[in-house]
Amino acid sequence: MDLIRIKDVKKQYKNGVTAISDLNLAIKKGDFAFIIGGSGSGKSTLIKMLYREEKPTAGEIIVGGINVAKLRNKKVYKLRRKLGIVFQDYRLLPKLNVYENVAFALEVLGAKKDEIRVKTLKAIELVGLKAKIHNYPDQLSGGEQQRVAIARAIVNEPKLLICDEPTGNLDPERSMEIVKILEEINQTCKTTIIMATHDRDIVNKMQKRVLVLKDGRLVKDYEKGTYHNEDI
Amino acid sequence: MKIFRMLGRSIRDAFKSVFRNFSLSLASISCITITLIIVAVSMVASYNVEHFSKVIQKDVTMVVFLNNEITQEEIDDLSEKINSLDNIETCDFKSKEQSKEEMMSESDVFEGIMGTWNEEDNPLKDSFLIKVKDINHIKDTADTIKSLEKVDVVNYGEEMVGNLISAFKAVEKISVIAVVALIVVTVFLIINTIKLTIFSRKREISIMRLVGASNFTIKTPFIVEGMVLGLIGSIIPVLIVIYGYTLLFDHFDGVLYSSLIQMVNPQPFVYLVSILVIIIGMLVGMIGSASAVRKYLKV
Numbered sequence: 001m002d003l004i005r006i007k008d009v010k011k012q013y014k015n016g017v018t019a020i021s022d023l024n025l026a027i028k029k030g031d032f033a034f035i036i037g038g039s040g041s042g043k044s045t046l047i048k049m050l051y052r053e054e055k056p057t058a059g060e061i062i063v064g065g066i067n068v069a070k071l072r073n074k075k076v077y078k079l080r081r082k083l084g085i086v087f088q089d090y091r092l093l094p095k096l097n098v099y100e101n102v103a104f105a106l107e108v109l110g111a112k113k114d115e116i117r118v119k120t121l122k123a124i125e126l127v128g129l130k131a132k133i134h135n136y137p138d139q140l141s142g143g144e145q146q147r148v149a150i151a152r153a154i155v156n157e158p159k160l161l162i163c164d165e166p167t168g169n170l171d172p173e174r175s176m177e178i179v180k181i182l183e184e185i186n187q188t189c190k191t192t193i194i195m196a197t198h199d200r201d202i203v204n205k206m207q208k209r210v211l212v213l214k215d216g217r218l219v220k221d222y223e224k225g226t227y228h229n230e231d232i
Numbered sequence: 233m234k235i236f237r238m239l240g241r242s243i244r245d246a247f248k249s250v251f252r253n254f255s256l257s258l259a260s261i262s263c264i265t266i267t268l269i270i271v272a273v274s275m276v277a278s279y280n281v282e283h284f285s286k287v288i289q290k291d292v293t294m295v296v297f298l299n300n301e302i303t304q305e306e307i308d309d310l311s312e313k314i315n316s317l318d319n320i321e322t323c324d325f326k327s328k329e330q331s332k333e334e335m336m337s338e339s340d341v342f343e344g345i346m347g348t349w350n351e352e353d354n355p356l357k358d359s360f361l362i363k364v365k366d367i368n369h370i371k372d373t374a375d376t377i378k379s380l381e382k383v384d385v386v387n388y389g390e391e392m393v394g395n396l397i398s399a400f401k402a403v404e405k406i407s408v409i410a411v412v413a414l415i416v417v418t419v420f421l422i423i424n425t426i427k428l429t430i431f432s433r434k435r436e437i438s439i440m441r442l443v444g445a446s447n448f449t450i451k452t453p454f455i456v457e458g459m460v461l462g463l464i465g466s467i468i469p470v471l472i473v474i475y476g477y478t479l480l481f482d483h484f485d486g487v488l489y490s491s492l493i494q495m496v497n498p499q500p501f502v503y504l505v506s507i508l509v510i511i512i513g514m515l516v517g518m519i520g521s522a523s524a525v526r527k528y529l530k531v
């Protein structure tokens with residue numbers, strides 16, 4: 001079963017830049033896929049269209065049964081509740097501690113207090129931050145902050161976790177830890193994961209599906225891929 | 233229930249935000265306070281004017297003295313004419329003999345003097361005693377009657393009171409204009425306050441969007457914040473109404489200038505005014521914050 005289906009998608013920004021063209025792609029439930037490509041190849045644009053930050057100029061994007069391209073602004077929240085999103089810059093709230101940052105995602109959905117507590121603790125435990133539950137973001141390392149962001153993204157048990165260069169600011173060791181956590185989430189929670197990255201080592205070690213973008217086009221799609229320099 | 237949990241969260245957030253940016257909120261709150269004080273005072277004043285206008289209306293009698301040469305036929309004719317005027321509630325004829333009897337029964341001195349008068353000597357005049365429907369137009373009515381034939385003098389003893397009422401009405405008009413102007417200023421101040429809150433919470437808002445908070449959830453705290461500003465701004469006006477008016481009432485024993493001008497009893501009047509003041513304050517806050525949200529919190 002495909003969780004994501006992308007058909008003939010084109011994205012042209014208002015300034016005339018065409019960031020994605022002729023994109024056709026399907027991603028199965030439970031997949032773990034890397035999106036790689038040079039700077040400006042359209043990775044972030046593709047990811048933004050998946051969570052409907054940007055609308056495709058043409059074509060169709062279906063995510064978990066929702067026609068994202070046709071989704072009205074007012075209904076975007078319905079899509080967002082089905083997915084988790086992680087960025088390079090963590091995007092935590094500095095005045096909230098680890099627990100509160102993760103719980104925030106459930107609180108704004110109006111969840112019950114008990115439910116929030118159980119799910120939040122579970123997510124924090126999954127990313128291995130139980131010991132630092134009361135720390136504030138500025139009391140955490142970059143890798144730890146990213147783990148908080150991941151916990152927040154999965155706390156509502158989404159079907160899909162989208163990551164845009166989650167390891168972009170981290171050293172190789174921390175980066176590997178983050179990817180290991182993502183793999184665990186993929187395996188234990190059956191969460192589909194899409195991760196845009198520049199990190200050659202990670203891609204090579206993980207042996208997952210690799211989608212290669214070049215100038216906005218999908219040029220390669222490896223089932224158990226490695227990072228080929230000649231593709232980029 | 234989910235909706236109550238969300239609302240509770242909004243209210244908590246709104247209070248937090250008001251006190252976190254207190255210096256900012258203070259400008260809006262002060263403006264609301266001043267506006268509401270004027271609203272409250274105008275409301276109290278106009279309700280009082282309304283109240284004693286009614287009392288006076290029941291009490292003010294216009295006396296129309298008739299020419300001595302008037303015949304019975306002309307009296308009937310005149311009575312008909314007066315009764316056909318718009319503003320006439322009642323119109324009773326009182327002959328000069330009736331007046332004489334009345335005065336004689338009121339005092340021994342009069343009785344001594346008037347007792348000697350026969351019908352021809354009686355210097356008193358026949359008269360109509362008139363009650364009007366609307367005291368505000370008493371002057372027009374008096375003028376109309378005065379212009380009728382065989383009418384000598386028209387008196388409405390409480391002319392003074394009438395003037396007072398029209399003075400109050402003028403003040404009322406001015407205060408309505410002032411209140412409208414102040415409300416406009418207040419709304420703009422609130423828009424500005426909420427705008428700055430929205431900007432200061434951009435990050436939080438963007439994360440809320442990211443994790444799938446509905447528009448209702450994102451917007452409500454800001455709207456509630458406007459209402460909280462209005463609520464806090466109405467505290468002082470409400471205290472002024474409740475304690476100020478009660479003190480004033482007690483000080484004057486509920487009567488101003490003459491016994492005709494009776495103040496409205498403070499209970500439950502001050503509470504009704506207070507509730508209205510709070511509602512107006514929260515409404516103004518809501519209008520301000522709703523327009524800020526519409527403008528600066530695009531979906």
Ligand SMILES: Nc1ncnc2c1ncn2[C@@H]1O[C@H](COP(=O)(O)OP(=O)(O)OP(=O)(O)O)[C@@H](O)[C@H]1O
Nearest residue numbers: 013014015017019038039040041042043044045046
């Ligand atoms: N909001 C925007 N408005 C206009 N052009 C944009 C916008 N965002 C991206 N672009 C352009 O679209 C192209 C693709 O950008 P995108 O951010 O998707 O690349 P990327 O693969 O994520 O690059 P990087 O690896 O540097 O993050 C680039 O040419 C970029 O300049």
Ligand SMILES: [Mg+2]
Nearest residue numbers: 043044045164
């Ligand atoms: Mg990018």
